[in-house]
Amino acid sequence: MSDPVLSIRGLTLALPKGADRRYAVEDVSYDVHGSEILCVVGESGSGKSMAANAVMGLLPKGVRATAGEILFDGQDLLRLDEKQHRKLRGLRIGMIFQEPMTALNPLMRVGAQIGEVFEAHNRLTPAERQSRALELLIEVGLPQPEKAIRAYPFELSGGQRQRVMIAMALALEPELLIADEPTTALDVTTQAQILELIADLQRRHGMAMMFITHDFGVVAEIATRVCVMREGRIVELGAARDVLERPQHDYTRALIEAIPGNHIPESRYLDPPAPLLEVSHLHKVFRSRGGLFKSSREVHALDDVSFILAPGETLGVVGESGSGKSTLGRCVVRLERPDSGTLALSGIDLSSLKGEALRRERRRVQMIFQDPYASLNPRTRVGMAIAQGPIANGVPRDKALKQADQLLELVGLGGVADRFPHEFSGGQRQRIGIARALALDPELIVADEAVSALDVSIQAQILELLEDLKHRLSLSLLFITHDLRVAAQICDRILVMQHGRIVEQGSAREVFLNPQAAYTRELLAAIPGREPSLASA
Amino acid sequence: MLYARLIASRLFKAVIVLFMIIILNFFLIQLAPGDPAAILAGEAGATDEAFLRQLRERFGLDQPLYVQLWRYVSGVATLDFGYSYRQQMPVLDLILARLPATLLLTGTAFVLSLVLGIVAGSLAAARVKKPSGSLIMALALLFYATPLFWVALMSVVVFSVYLDWLPAYGLYTVGAGHTGLALVLDVGKHLILPATTLALFFMAIYTRMTRASMLEASQQDFVKTARAKGLKNSVIQRRHILRNALLPIITLAGLQAGQMVGGAILTETVFAWPGIGRLMFEALQQRDYNLLLGIFFFSAALVIVFNIITDLVYRLADPRIKEGS
Numbered sequence: 001m002s003d004p005v006l007s008i009r010g011l012t013l014a015l016p017k018g019a020d021r022r023y024a025v026e027d028v029s030y031d032v033h034g035s036e037i038l039c040v041v042g043e044s045g046s047g048k049s050m051a052a053n054a055v056m057g058l059l060p061k062g063v064r065a066t067a068g069e070i071l072f073d074g075q076d077l078l079r080l081d082e083k084q085h086r087k088l089r090g091l092r093i094g095m096i097f098q099e100p101m102t103a104l105n106p107l108m109r110v111g112a113q114i115g116e117v118f119e120a121h122n123r124l125t126p127a128e129r130q131s132r133a134l135e136l137l138i139e140v141g142l143p144q145p146e147k148a149i150r151a152y153p154f155e156l157s158g159g160q161r162q163r164v165m166i167a168m169a170l171a172l173e174p175e176l177l178i179a180d181e182p183t184t185a186l187d188v189t190t191q192a193q194i195l196e197l198i199a200d201l202q203r204r205h206g207m208a209m210m211f212i213t214h215d216f217g218v219v220a221e222i223a224t225r226v227c228v229m230r231e232g233r234i235v236e237l238g239a240a241r242d243v244l245e246r247p248q249h250d251y252t253r254a255l256i257e258a259i260p261g262n263h264i265p266e267s268r269y270l271d272p273p274a275p276l277l278e279v280s281h282l283h284k285v286f287r288s289r290g291g292l293f294k295s296s297r298e299v300h301a302l303d304d305v306s307f308i309l310a311p312g313e314t315l316g317v318v319g320e321s322g323s324g325k326s327t328l329g330r331c332v333v334r335l336e337r338p339d340s341g342t343l344a345l346s347g348i349d350l351s352s353l354k355g356e357a358l359r360r361e362r363r364r365v366q367m368i369f370q371d372p373y374a375s376l377n378p379r380t381r382v383g384m385a386i387a388q389g390p391i392a393n394g395v396p397r398d399k400a401l402k403q404a405d406q407l408l409e410l411v412g413l414g415g416v417a418d419r420f421p422h423e424f425s426g427g428q429r430q431r432i433g434i435a436r437a438l439a440l441d442p443e444l445i446v447a448d449e450a451v452s453a454l455d456v457s458i459q460a461q462i463l464e465l466l467e468d469l470k471h472r473l474s475l476s477l478l479f480i481t482h483d484l485r486v487a488a489q490i491c492d493r494i495l496v497m498q499h500g501r502i503v504e505q506g507s508a509r510e511v512f513l514n515p516q517a518a519y520t521r522e523l524l525a526a527i528p529g530r531e532p533s534l535a536s537a
Numbered sequence: 538m539l540y541a542r543l544i545a546s547r548l549f550k551a552v553i554v555l556f557m558i559i560i561l562n563f564f565l566i567q568l569a570p571g572d573p574a575a576i577l578a579g580e581a582g583a584t585d586e587a588f589l590r591q592l593r594e595r596f597g598l599d600q601p602l603y604v605q606l607w608r609y610v611s612g613v614a615t616l617d618f619g620y621s622y623r624q625q626m627p628v629l630d631l632i633l634a635r636l637p638a639t640l641l642l643t644g645t646a647f648v649l650s651l652v653l654g655i656v657a658g659s660l661a662a663a664r665v666k667k668p669s670g671s672l673i674m675a676l677a678l679l680f681y682a683t684p685l686f687w688v689a690l691m692s693v694v695v696f697s698v699y700l701d702w703l704p705a706y707g708l709y710t711v712g713a714g715h716t717g718l719a720l721v722l723d724v725g726k727h728l729i730l731p732a733t734t735l736a737l738f739f740m741a742i743y744t745r746m747t748r749a750s751m752l753e754a755s756q757q758d759f760v761k762t763a764r765a766k767g768l769k770n771s772v773i774q775r776r777h778i779l780r781n782a783l784l785p786i787i788t789l790a791g792l793q794a795g796q797m798v799g800g801a802i803l804t805e806t807v808f809a810w811p812g813i814g815r816l817m818f819e820a821l822q823q824r825d826y827n828l829l830l831g832i833f834f835f836s837a838a839l840v841i842v843f844n845i846i847t848d849l850v851y852r853l854a855d856p857r858i859k860e861g862s
Contacts, residue, residue: 058764090767097765102758106857107780116776120767152856168766 004031005176005208006055007071013050016062024050024063025232032176037202037209039219039240041255042229043455044426048212050232052178054078055210056095057085072176091121094169096198098181100161104153110137110164111149117171136167141197158321159190166197173205180212183528187320187482192526195221214455216256217485220244220529228252255456274346275308276476277332277444282306282341282351284327284500301327302338303500309444314470314477316491316508318484318523324500329446329480333367334358345444363393366437370449372429376421383408383417386436393440400439407435411465427458431465438473446478451486463490484527488512496520540849547845558837559613563606566826574598576824577622596622613834619827623820628831631816636835638708639812642804643797645728646735651790653736654743655783661744662751662782663774673744681741689734689807696730703730706809731808735801739793743786750782757781784855791847795840799832 008031013024025047032038042048053059055070055077070077072093077085089095097103105113114133118124124132130149137145140163153161162182169177179198183191199222202209213219219226223240228249236249247253284302301324309315319325330336332343334350343351345364353361369375376385386407387400395403405417411431413424421429430450437445447466451459467490470477481487487494487508494511496504496519504517515521574592593599597608612619618628657673664670680688697705704727709715715723754760755778763773793800802814809815813832820828852858 056765058761086767086769088767089765095765097758097762099758103762105759105763105777105781107855108776116763116768117766120769120772154857165762168762 002034004033005072006032006210008051008055009069009071011051011054011068011070012066013047013054013059013063014066021232023047023066023232025229027068028229028232028234029068030227030234030237032208032210034175034208035203035206036224037199037211037222038225038227039223040210040212040227040229041214041216041219043214043255043457045231046229047232048214048229049180052095052180052210052212055176055178056089056093057082087121090117090169090174091172092174093176093178094172094174096162096165096169096177096179096182098184100158100165100185103165104161106153108152109149110151110153110156114149114164114168114171117168121172123172132171133167136171137164139170140164140167140201142167157190158186159194162186162190162194163197166194166201170201170205174207176208176210177202178210178212181214182211183218184213184215188484188523188528189320189526191218191528195528198222215528216244216456217527217529228255274311276311276313276346277309277478278342278344279308279332280306280342280344282328282331282343283339284324284331284336285339300324300500302331302341305341305497305500305502307495307502307505309476309478311443311476312470312474313493314479314491316487316494317478317480317497318482318487318494319497320482320523322499323497325480325482325497326448327500328497329367329448329478332444332478333365333446334362335367359393363389363440364442365444365446366440366442368430368433368437368445368447368450371453372426372433373421373453375433376429378421381418381420382424382432385421385432386417386439389436389440404435404439407438408432410438410469411435425458426454427462430454430458430462434462434465434469438469442475444476444478446480448480449482450479452481452483459486466490484512484523496523540852543849543852544845547848551841551845554841555834555838556610559610559834560606562830562833562837563609566830567602569824569826572598573622573824573826596620609830618831618834621820621825621828623823623825624828628828631828632813632831632835635811635813635816636798638810639798639801639805639814641724641728642731642735642810642812643801645732646739646801647790647794647797649732650736650739650743650793651786654740655747655779655786657740658744658747659751659774659779661748662755662778665748665752674748677741677744679741680737681745683737685734685738686803686807688737689731689804692730692734693807703727705730708811731801731804731810734808735804742789746786746789747779747782750785751778754778754781780854784851787847787851787854791843791850794843794847797843798839799836 009029011028012026015022015024028051030038040048040051050059050063054065055072057077057080065078068078072088077088080088104110111130111133114136115126115129118129118132123129134145134149137148142148142160142163148156148160148164153164156164165182182198183194186194195218198211201207211222219240226236226238226240226243227234228236228243228251230251236243236247236252243252244256247256282302282305283300286299286301287297303324305324305328307315317325317328327336331338331351334343334353338351341351342349345361348361350358350361350365376382380388383401383404386404387397390400390403391397401417405415408414408417411434413428413431413435416424421432424432433450450466451462454462463486466477469475479487479491491508493506494508495502496511496517498519504511504515504520506516511520512524515524574589574596577592578589590599597605600608609619616629618632620626621628621631624631657677661670661673661677664673693705696703704710708727709720709723710727713723760773760777763777798813799817800814801810801812802818804810805812805814806818813835817829817832819825820832
């Protein structure tokens, strides 16, 4: 094998005092060779991005290298001063970040932002920079590149912005490209396109690439070699095929197993006598209000949506962003009022209720939100956060708080009622969110992307908890997700939504093994790392 | 095209708002205690009923309220703001005579505070946790906390009385007969103390706000992107951080600009600056209601104009803002 482009030797990065551990990464060594993709995999807090930040000279404040070296082209990057390091960034080492929504300056045109890379390294004249930018936009496959170069980031979709980021990172043809979770924030079909683009560009330019991800599906898709990290240490390093098929370390095995797999459980669902929720011909249109001097704009978030949900059933709603799946969830809990159609919960039409009657019935449908960090009031103790719902419904305070204790016990968090949300991890907060939803003794729970923000191992635990609670409390679940693998795991039946319409519905097995709609097939094909056995089954 | 339509729509709304302000002001003045005719008569030394009636008739005060309102509104529509009983001059002439001095003072203070505040705030943000940055913030806090009139008096004591560098009061040297460039220089010299005094408070606010806003912007992901490109720190500070940090400053600057007509009463009084602020103060004391109404109208109009300008500047600064969203 040729000399590595990048060689990390015994790198140890110390965290500032008071952090939850001493080292961000400890004694980490790996090489990245030309024309290969090294995937660095780990869950949040594993330190997987830290070494990359050290390579770029972009370590967060307070984090410093205490041992080891990072060799790039014969020099130790840790010994460079800021000015020398700056000359490498963008020119010889490029980087792509996770959040395409925020990683571009919102006030600058795309062309200017790409042009800056040349400017930073004194290359080309301003006019040449723009023509190079245009070539780059064409190379990364942006539609209408002549228009896109004049566009502001907010005028582009997430996938398009990520293409701009890639164009920027490629501008000066760096020898090493670092991609930090570049597809995590994208829809599954967009993710598949971007992964293909990255792999294709890496091959064509013969770059060395360090690809940081938490997703073993993505690893299976593009990795040449894999480095698995946990709590700042490398637990496994080897060729992609070896690691994926014969993981040596227990942790790697656990991570791979924790991915909601290709095994689809047999549906337990039998035709019940009466549906719990019956939704028929639901419509919801969002209008930007027109004024004296402008016309209004309409978006059909829900377009003639009809389905039924049986008692004790888990119904999955799957779709990409903008498909209307969240609006559907919000209509079911009546946070949003549908324009027309009915939403009958055991015969009572929720869509037309108002005031006191709505307050009474609303209790029966509760919601679990996506972001466990944002959905709890940071200044309210978690016991109180859970008790507030019952108190508002007339339960005496003492009784409600006692009940909150029991609920926390139920979700596996006993004796923590007087703590504040910031004292909990993401997974624990989501358990609190579940306890809060259960406090009003609902019949139906709407879980909107309830596990999307969590690491896979935590995800598996929360899904297990939901499944368990559902049986014990005989709940029904409307499970909204963009992640088909998760949906396959726990749903009895699945609705696939696109542009506000249901394009397919059926039992989980039918939808996954024998998809009828072209869009469903497209979604399934886009899942990274999906084994061909399932697709052809 | 988009802007033309935007401005047209804003002006249309502005006219409605202004009309409502006129009516509201009219009724507010009606609520004020005291009969203007009685006060006028009192100052003239006559209190007999016939003279009062004559005064009321002459100024239309004997008419029913709706007639008075109609007369006033239709007058304003033709730029006739009535007659100041006290100063024996049309209100419009009085205001127009004082307006330039006030706009010169408040406009200078506005530009001064904005420019210095943003520069000082950027420096403080770039030097966060360093002594020089802390010093800037300490000074800003001092200016923010010190009462305006005290700064005004002290600056007169130090720079005029003690050091004798700058004139203590007035718009220009009375009786010097300066013309042309000499007059400009003379006015400039008179302007320094009041403008600086007036600017300090807002400068302190802009400094604090720019710094906070820049520190927040520097945490954003696109700053990391900019660093990954290999851009120099100074370029990142200016082009990426400052530009994004300026948006809240524009809002605040719009508010300050709206106060340019009426916001300098204290400074104008201390420095004997012949501006609107003092005119308003005098009108208030003398119950010169027509004059007060006229000044209110001009202040309100200026607030509205600057609101429209702020909106336009905001749209130029932030491409994400589209009409109506």
